[in-house]
Amino acid sequence: MDKTQEFQGFGCTGGNLSPQLSWSGAPEETKAFAILAYDPDAPTGSGWWHWQVVNIPAETTSLPAGAGDPSKDLMPQGSVQLSNDYGSKGFGGACPPIGHGVHRYQFTVHALSQELELPENASAALTGYMINAYSIASSTIEATYQRD
Structure with a gap:
């Protein structure tokens, strides 16, 4: 990733x-x-959640850059952006501590067998639990970033 x-x-x-x-290639039953979006290298003991989005419509196959900013209204209708570990809804970018080395940012798309019902203030743990309970396929791409 870059600046x-x-x-x-x-x-x-x-x-x-x-x-x-x-x-692409999602199961038919999606x-x-x-x-x-998760940073397993954050010095927290539990990583850092940068982005959590659920209920993206099944016909969606891409999101434009900037879709994680709720004020831009770029997410498909019905999508729900939950709070990240910065405490705001939507995408929260990389911010590893200076000199902490390279951090990995794992972006995982899950195909779900149903839409999820989550409370508005769902924790990352609850969101992850529900996603994993209804995930029928997933794929991860990993990006890296560091600040020196």
């Missing part, structure tokens, strides 16, 4: 722009998609 996907805040000064994502 465009870096967070704005916590000492970071990037564009906080979610990347463009595309996928009813919705979910996307998770």
